[in-house]
Amino acid sequence: MQTETPKQFLLLKNLPVLMHTIKAFAQSDTQPKILLVLNKDQQGYWNRLCEEFNFRIPHEVIDGGKERFHSVKNAIHNIEEESLVAIHDAVRPLVSKSLIDNCFKAAEAQGNVIAAVQSSDSVRMLRNEKTSALKRDEIYLVQTPQTFNINTLKEAYNQDFASHFTDDASVVESIGYPINIIEGERGNIKITYPIDLELAELLLKN
Template structure:
């Protein structure tokens, strides 16, 4: 079986309150994005790594790779105006039957075990997404009224989200919708059931300044 990893790095630094896009911020003396790519390179699956990056940021990324002597093999692909188009651009580079994992560039603490488990289960089930059960009480707001949801039925979705390439390519032939917040939404829209496996609490997404501080603490421990 062939394996691919699409690393989506389209984020800006807006919520981080910094001009530097969050995937390039330093985490334990290495840009966040490099931690993420290394995690996939160290997995047993040894996927081909496709990095989807805004065209305007590719020169900066190249300079960072030289500065940090980063030599992990990966292909850089132009990002789109939305995540949907970025993933679609990457899929156009895949011309063989395979299992494809799609991962947020700013989830640098993903473990080798989770990556390999996602690939393994996607082979068996056709698709899997990593998710963790909510540990908080959850309420839904509709028309200015709130209602409680059953906490044990709520899952917080992470990445990797891993799929058979045939189904994934079919799903990405659809027209873009703003409701496509992740790849599972896109695949579900063509009638596919989505399977969940246990994610990891440490697999945090670097979105706010506190997230970077937490990631530093987790790496030290």
């Protein structure tokens, strides 16, 4: 992001990105309990932001881990009740209330579901310095929320970390569970580069 400030704390329409994300879940019909996983070094700054912006949406802060895998593992070990758990990137602040609710409903019926959109671009794979075309109608770009039964998550995250775990679906899939897809949203963008923040501002205005 070309900034020292972690991207989840950057201002988006005069509010930190992370607050937009939490608000989306708090305003959904599902009304889930919100666990925020943050690096210990960032928690004091987050508390100061909550005071500055008078942010009062209830949430529990969980210590983050070395990798995303360990952060999620820390969070799910704090969940004791039978539940469905939606895991969402802090820097996807434009997720709609309807997508959140649809993910919970689909996961309740199917056991798990991840949001994803079909690729609108042509796609090529590079392997051994050679490229080959892939069928773009078979390619899905994975988003979050990724929603699972808590028992499935606990079983999956009981295994050791592996470098090929890029998201929660890959962790769950590795112990033999098929992953279900629900249609995501083009506007559910991930704030990764400076232009993403500009695009998010534009989408919020519209």
